[in-house]
Amino acid sequence: MSRRGQGHLDVVPASEDKPVSQVPAAAAIVFPDGLVGLPALVRHRISAVPDTALYEIVSEDDPKIGFIAVPVDNVKPGTYDRLRDRGLIADGEWVLAILAVHGEPPAITANLAGPLVIDMANATARQLVVEDPEFPLQVPLREGE
Numbered sequence: 001m002s003r004r005g006q007g008h009l010d011v012v013p014a015s016e017d018k019p020v021s022q023v024p025a026a027a028a029i030v031f032p033d034g035l036v037g038l039p040a041l042v043r044h045r046i047s048a049v050p051d052t053a054l055y056e057i058v059s060e061d062d063p064k065i066g067f068i069a070v071p072v073d074n075v076k077p078g079t080y081d082r083l084r085d086r087g088l089i090a091d092g093e094w095v096l097a098i099l100a101v102h103g104e105p106p107a108i109t110a111n112l113a114g115p116l117v118i119d120m121a122n123a124t125a126r127q128l129v130v131e132d133p134e135f136p137l138q139v140p141l142r143e144g145e
Helices: 079-085
Strands: 027-030 043-048 055-059 067-073 094-104 107-119 124-127
Touching: 027 124, 079 094, 079 107
Parallel strands: none
Antiparallel strands: 027 043, 043 055, 055 067, 067 094, 094 107, 107 124
């Protein structure tokens, strides 16, 4: 389907202002303030899932906890620019949306209300809390969009 908007997983090419590049086999990143609801989990490893636009983020503080994430523009094109225009991210930072599975039958959603912002140059990250209906908590993803 070629419709743009919410819920597609097409690969968005990298550019200087929208970095979405390959991560080394597994790069260490630190969330100094932890994650929302998980403040003690500060040390993580991020790795690219081969042949996809997905990233796996696993806690080194509790290896049983991990996430799959995708660049925000792969969920809703223009999200990166809107966050940058609001001064919430800086050029060169990666912005990923955490994916989750909900309901019956199961459906995959992306969290644009709490994107992960990663500065790979400094190996640091933070989770934003965006309270705006333009950035929903659960954006449904549909295969093939």
